[in-house]
Amino acid sequence: MECAICQELTITRTEQVIQQPTICNTGSQEIRDRCHCCGNESTQSIILPALPPPSPVYSSSSQSSSTSSNSSDFGGGKSGGGGAGEDW
Numbered sequence: 001m002e003c004a005i006c007q008e009l010t011i012t013r014t015e016q017v018i019q020q021p022t023i024c025n026t027g028s029q030e031i032r033d034r035c036h037c038c039g040n041e042s043t044q045s046i047i048l049p050a051l052p053p054p055s056p057v058y059s060s061s062s063q064s065s066s067t068s069s070n071s072s073d074f075g076g077g078k079s080g081g082g083g084a085g086e087d088w
């Protein structure tokens, strides 16, 4: 990240989820970019897309060894969008 003020590469990005998205509602996240060189700080809030509805899993194979039915949670949830280029 390059600072827009002093052109230094001293930007520290902090991402904080304000509201977790649910299946019904979108969430929001705040991205805070702070420059250690000139102290410039800019925040932007992005909308997190709503979670996809849980899709039923059909077991095609005839094996029925496990009977646990815990719902698979989607880890991460950082599906792109928003368009902000994330280069690390």
Ligand SMILES: [Zn+2]
Binding pocket: 003, 004, 005, 006, 007, 008, 035, 036, 037, 038, 039, 040
């Ligand atoms: Zn700066």
